[in-house]
Structures are given as structure tokens and as C-alpha cells.
Amino acid sequence: MLRQLPNLITAARIALVAPLAWLIAHRDYRVALVVLVIAALSDAVDGFLAKRFGWQTWIGGMLDPIADKLMLMASFVALGIAGGVPSWLPVLVIGRDLVIVLGAFGYHRLIGRFDAAPTRLSKLTTLVQIAFLVLELIGLAGLTAIPEPLRAAALWIVVLLTVTSGLDYVLTWGRRAWQARRRP
Numbered sequence: 001m002l003r004q005l006p007n008l009i010t011a012a013r014i015a016l017v018a019p020l021a022w023l024i025a026h027r028d029y030r031v032a033l034v035v036l037v038i039a040a041l042s043d044a045v046d047g048f049l050a051k052r053f054g055w056q057t058w059i060g061g062m063l064d065p066i067a068d069k070l071m072l073m074a075s076f077v078a079l080g081i082a083g084g085v086p087s088w089l090p091v092l093v094i095g096r097d098l099v100i101v102l103g104a105f106g107y108h109r110l111i112g113r114f115d116a117a118p119t120r121l122s123k124l125t126t127l128v129q130i131a132f133l134v135l136e137l138i139g140l141a142g143l144t145a146i147p148e149p150l151r152a153a154a155l156w157i158v159v160l161l162t163v164t165s166g167l168d169y170v171l172t173w174g175r176r177a178w179q180a181r182r183r184p
Helices: 002-015 017-025 029-052 058-082 088-110 120-140 148-182
Strands: none
Touching: 002 017, 002 029, 002 058, 017 029, 017 058, 029 058, 029 120, 058 088, 058 120, 088 148, 120 148
């Protein structure tokens, strides 16, 4: 039973996606910040438990990145709707994730089963996107003023990492697919 604890935590994180998006879209930024921090911490906890106790499962390996993507996409879209970020930013974040998901589906259909193993760059991108969302919510909640140069730098770091990690996935998995198709 304990072996499934990381998966249950991931499922709880998925369940937080809709309330988080609703809170952001309705400009309840303080509560949204609390929910986002809980979701982010739960991601760290489930990963720690899975690795520390050897409770990794195939389904957990698939659900964890899905939970991350759902949380990030919903948060960026809700912030875009609320006017908290430029409207093109959610398009960029969702576009990258759609490319990754469609690539994974295509790989599975054309090549075979794959393991959803995020790269270090992808993990860094997720971390920076979450940190950006936290920073935005802190500012929007009025907890402290975020200096515009810091906010702008954080925005462009998110953009750079989002584009770079998307290209990295396309090149890495494209190369793997090409190599797999060449094998007899």
C-alpha cells in the first residue's frame, strides 16, 4: 500500500489543478499562491518518497509529468485570462507541452513504448516556470512589490528555457526515433 503513496500524492496534485486555475482566473491570488505552493511541495515529496524508498512505478513515471504539465498549463492560461501575464506566454507554454505530448504519442505509435524520463533541462524549465508563477502570484497578491526588472528578467528566462527545452525534446526524441527505425 505504501508503494502507491507517491501516486496518491500525484493524484491529489492533479485534483488541485482546477481549483488553482479557478482561483487565479477569479483573481484570488493569495489563496492561489497557497494552493500552488502546496502543489509544488507535493511534487517534491512524491519524488523524494518514490526515489528514497524505491516506490517508483511506471504509472507514477507517466502521471508525475502529466500533473506538472496540467498544473503549469492551467496556471499560465488562468494568469493570461486574468491579465497577469502577456497573452502569448500561455500559448508558448502550451505549445511546448503539446509538441512534447504529440511527439510522445507519435513515438509510441510509430516506434514503441517509451519511458517518460524528463531531461535535466526539462526539470529546470519546470522549476523555473513554477518559481515564475510563485513570483507573479506574490506580486499580484500584493504581498510585496516585485521590481519590474526582476519580473522582466524572470519572464525572459522562462521564455528562453521553455523554447530551449522544447527544441531539446524534439531533437533528442527525433534522434532516438530515427535510430530506432534504422535498426533491423
